[in-house]
Amino acid sequence: MPLIRLAYASEATFEAKPLEKGIEPHVARILLVSRRNNAKVSIVGGLYYGDNRFFQYLEGEEDAVRKTYERIQQDPRHRNVRTLIEEPIADRTFTNWSMKYVPASADVQAFLARHKLSEFNPVAFDSEQCEEMIELIRRSSQDQKSVNYDEVNRKTSPTPQTLSPGLKIGLVAAAACLVVALIVVATML
Numbered sequence: 001m002p003l004i005r006l007a008y009a010s011e012a013t014f015e016a017k018p019l020e021k022g023i024e025p026h027v028a029r030i031l032l033v034s035r036r037n038n039a040k041v042s043i044v045g046g047l048y049y050g051d052n053r054f055f056q057y058l059e060g061e062e063d064a065v066r067k068t069y070e071r072i073q074q075d076p077r078h079r080n081v082r083t084l085i086e087e088p089i090a091d092r093t094f095t096n097w098s099m100k101y102v103p104a105s106a107d108v109q110a111f112l113a114r115h116k117l118s119e120f121n122p123v124a125f126d127s128e129q130c131e132e133m134i135e136l137i138r139r140s141s142q143d144q145k146s147v148n149y150d151e152v153n154r155k156t157s158p159t160p161q162t163l164s165p166g167l168k169i170g171l172v173a174a175a176a177c178l179v180v181a182l183i184v185v186a187t188m189l
């Protein structure tokens with residue numbers, strides 16, 4: 001099955017909310033679903049969200065990428081979806097990332113400054129800028145620091161960090177019984 005790569009630009013339709021754990025909450029939900037779905041069909045890539053706009057890069061088997069892109073295009077959370085790149089590739093260039101997230105970082109600011117761009121407007125990127133953006137996503141190591149997939153997951157299935165009061169009482173009672181038993185045994189010797 002042939003491999004393709006695809007990049008597009010779009011505008012978010014939602015109003016950006018304050019970041020939660022380093023990520024806009026709408027974007028966090030998009031990432032959760034993307035990572036789950038993309039992993040199933042071996043799609044890899046990255047997503048950048050800035051100035052209320054998206055730049056997304058996808059690569060994988062042609063069928064899977066096209067079907068995913070069709071779904072993405074129908075999504076009401078963004079509009080004016082414009083394809084920037086869509087072409088065959090010989091090999092995969094992203095490894096182990098069902099959907100890498102790049103937070104607004106110094107790298108992106110430097111990229112915008114280098115191209116004298118006052119805001120992140122990927123629909124106006126030329127092909128060189130697209131390639132730079134893809135490379136930036138590929139190289140980004142910030143995602144693990146500021147957007148941890150598990151952290152987003154933890155919100156829906158919290159892992160207890162402390163012992164529950166019932167368990168604490170049980171443990172104290174068990175310890176007390178043990179001490180009493182030791183004292184009784186000691187007096188019998």
Ligand SMILES: Cc1cc2nc3c(=O)[nH]c(=O)nc-3n(C[C@H](O)[C@H](O)[C@H](O)COP(=O)(O)O)c2cc1C
Nearest residue numbers: 030033034037038054056068071072075077078099
């Ligand atoms: C900017 C943006 C990027 C998205 N990227 C992906 C993606 O890479 N993979 C994916 O499956 N869904 C992605 N989605 C979500 C899809 O539009 C759609 O909601 C989702 O695939 C539905 O999945 P479900 O049928 O499992 O609920 C994206 C949505 C937006 C707005």
